[in-house]
Every structure is written in structure tokens, then in C-alpha cells.
Amino acid sequence: MTNELRYDGRVAIVTGAGNGLGRVHALLLGARGAKVVVNDLGGDVHGGGKSSAAADQVVAEIIAAGGEAVANYDSVEDGDKIVQTALDHFGGIDIVINNAGILRDSSFAKMTEDDWDLIYRVHVLGAFRVTHTAWPHMRNKGYGRIVMTTSAAGIYGNFGQANYSMAKMGLIGMANTLAVEGASKNVLVNTIAPLAGSRISETVMPPQMLEALKPEYVAPLAAYLCHESSKENGSLFEVGAGFHAKLRWERTQGHHFQGKAFGPEEIAEKWAEIGDFNDATYPKTIGESLMSILQGVNSPFGQGN
Structure with a gap:
């Protein structure tokens, strides 16, 4: 058996930890020695209502198993209060798993501004406020592990989830x-x-x-990414049913109209080449992306011919 990865002395915040995936994140970290802030507003899946029962139950489970945990019932929109709970009870913050989320599914034609705004506020603004408050504490300490939770809907799109997809892709960009x-x-x-x-x-x-x-088939990956032994950074993973995979951007070789005037007709003429993924490239950083685009261009950024 491999050596058990533990989190003794680490303080973790898990948002939306009263049920489902967040609950399992919290239980796993708590069982491995982390001091856990179990955050859950206690509302329904559409963002309505409030209750302390869900978070309290998870805290009770962690404590009954010999761990340390405290409940927090604030909305992620009040992320500063969630982080303050960690500071007040455990004296620091090392791990943040931004897991809280809701749904307001509707076709785009029928979607209201409230549907759009509420999804943005919970998923994106909430993750921002929790992370933004924890950020200076982690930087000053020289240690931190943060996991954002996106969705296949954000990566690929999904009917009736324009708001949810927007928010979930936004979290990838933030991360x-x-x-x-x-x-x-x-x-x-x-x-x-x-x-x-x-x-x-x-x-x-x-x-x-x-x-x-x-x-339980997802939480181990999140826990590993939050462990001090993991040096993974800036990566995106799909995970479920025991399947684990890392995603990356893929780009065609494309076509460069170097030094030539061109219009939509020339674009149409080169369309097959622009979309040909044979011999694709895999830019990892914005620098790699820009250098390959500007290679050979007579500009201050390119090498020039």
C-alpha cells in the first residue's frame, strides 16, 4: 500500500460542503488530518432558502471520526466571512476548494437577467471573494493550494445552460x-x-x-491537488466514475497571410488548412501562443524575415 497522504496542520475551506461532492471533499480532508471549514448556505439547488443543518451534519461527522471542523453558513458572496472563520478558529488558511454551485437552467431565449446574474454571483463572484480574501494569507505564508470546480458544460457547452457554462468557463480563466x-x-x-x-x-x-x-470517485483527485507533495499548477482535469484525464488546448498549424492583403474570400480559400488538426500544436502559455502567431512577422514582437 502506498504511503497515506495526510494534511496534518493544514487548514482547508470547502464551499458548498453540506451535500454531495463538497461534503465528500470535507470528509476526506478531515479524515486525513486537515482542519476543515465546512461552508454551506443550506439553500436549495436553485439558490433559494437557507439552513444550518447540512453544514452542521458534516461537521459532526468529521468530529465523530476524530477530526477537527467548524461550520460556516455564509453565502460565498460573503467570502471574506468564510475565510475569517478559518482564521478565527484555526489561525490560518492553506487550502481552498471552491465547490459551491447552483443551477438556473433555461434556454437562452427564455433566460432572465436574474437567472444569469445569480449563477454569476454564486459561481464566479463567490469563488473570487473566497479566493481573493485567502490569497494574501497564502502568499505571505509561501504556501497554498486552490481548486476551482468547473463543468463539462463550461468546456463544451450544453443546451439550456448558457449562464452556467459562462460561469464555469470563467472559473477556468481565473484559475x-x-x-x-x-x-x-x-x-x-x-x-x-x-x-x-x-x-x-x-x-x-x-x-x-x-x-x-x-x-467518492472525484474527491481523491481534488485532495491530491491540495496536498503539499503535488506540484501540479494551472491544469484542468475531467474526473468521474473512476476516470481521470488532463485536458489541454490544441491548435492547428493554421495559415498565415504574411505581408499580403486578404479578405473573406481568401479566408474561405484557406478554410480547410485553417481547420486542419493534423500536426497540431499545444501552446501552454500566452507567451508560447503569441510567439508562434508572430513568428516571422516584421514587428517588434516577431523575428522578421
């Missing part, structure tokens, strides 16, 4: 930039796209599929 900014201070940031049974997914999935998509 990628934080990974760049935090690297020198050992604050590492990654994103997972989980497929797991939850109060959200149980409304659209049959029981047999929900059994195969246990949250």
Missing part, C-alpha cells in the same frame, strides 16, 4: 491566471471538471448512473 501569479509563492491553482452524483445531477440522471458517479 489559469492565478496559477501564473501564485507560482512564485508556492500557491498552486488547478481546476477540476467533475461528473458526480449530487442534488443537481440527481434531477437529470437515473439511479444506476448516479451509483456509478459517486462523489
Whole structure:
């Protein structure tokens, strides 16, 4: 058996930890020695209501198993209060798993501004406020592990989820930039796209599929990314039903109209070449992206011919 990865002395915040995947994240970290802030507003899957019962139950489970935990009932929009709970009870913050989320599904034609705004506020603004408050504490300490939670809907798009897809793709962009900014201070940031049974997914999935998509099949990846031994940074993973895969951007070789005037007719003429993924490239950074685009261009950024 491999050596058990433990989190003794680490303080973790898990948002939306009263049910589903967040609950399993919290239980796993708590069982491995982390001091856990179990955050959950206690509302329904559409963002309504409030209750302390869900968070309290998870805290009780962690304590009963010999761990340390405290409940927090604030909305992620009040992320500063969630982080303050960690500071007040445990004296610091080392790990943040931004897991809280809701759904307001609707076709774009029928979507209201409230549907759009509420999804943005919970997923994007909430993750920003929790992370932004924790960020200076991690940087000053020279240690931090942050996991954002995206979705296949954000990566690929999905009917009726323009708001949710927007928010989930936004989290990937936020995580990628934080990974760049935090690297020198050992604050590492990654994103997972989980497929797991939850109060959200149980409304659209049959029981047999929900059994195969246990949250317990996702939490180990998030926990590993939060461990001090993991040096992974700025990466995106799809995970579910025991499947784990890393995603990356792929780009065609494309076509460069160097030094030539061109219009939509020339674009049409070269369309097959522009979209040909044979011999594709895999830019990892904005620098790699820009250099390959500008290679050979007579500009201050290119090498010039």
C-alpha cells in the first residue's frame, strides 16, 4: 500500500460542503488530518432558502471520526466571512476548494437577467471573494493550494445552460491566471471538471448512473491537488466514475497571410488548412501562443524575415 497522504496542520475551506461532492471533499480532508471549514448556505439547488443543518451534519461527522471542523453558513458572496472563520478558529488558511454551485437552467431565449446574474454571483463572484480574501494569507505564508470546480458544460457547452457554462468557463480563466501569479509563492491553482452524483445531477440522471458517479470517485483527485507533495499548477482535469484525464488546448498549424492583403474570400480559400488538426500544436502559455502567431512577422514582437 502506498504511503497515506495526510494534511496534518493544514487548514482547508470547502464551499458548498453540506451535500454531495463538497461534503465528500470535507470528509476526506478531515479524515486525513486537515482542519476543515465546512461552508454551506443550506439553500436549495436553485439558490433559494437557507439552513444550518447540512453544514452542521458534516461537521459532526468529521468530529465523530476524530477530526477537527467548524461550520460556516455564509453565502460565498460573503467570502471574506468564510475565510475569517478559518482564521478565527484555526489561525490560518492553506487550502481552498471552491465547490459551491447552483443551477438556473433555461434556454437562452427564455433566460432572465436574474437567472444569469445569480449563477454569476454564486459561481464566479463567490469563488473570487473566497479566493481573493485567502490569497494574501497564502502568499505571505509561501504556501497554498486552490481548486476551482468547473463543468463539462463550461468546456463544451450544453443546451439550456448558457449562464452556467459562462460561469464555469470563467472559473477556468481565473484559475489559469492565478496559477501564473501564485507560482512564485508556492500557491498552486488547478481546476477540476467533475461528473458526480449530487442534488443537481440527481434531477437529470437515473439511479444506476448516479451509483456509478459517486462523489467518492472525484474527491481523491481534488485532495491530491491540495496536498503539499503535488506540484501540479494551472491544469484542468475531467474526473468521474473512476476516470481521470488532463485536458489541454490544441491548435492547428493554421495559415498565415504574411505581408499580403486578404479578405473573406481568401479566408474561405484557406478554410480547410485553417481547420486542419493534423500536426497540431499545444501552446501552454500566452507567451508560447503569441510567439508562434508572430513568428516571422516584421514587428517588434516577431523575428522578421
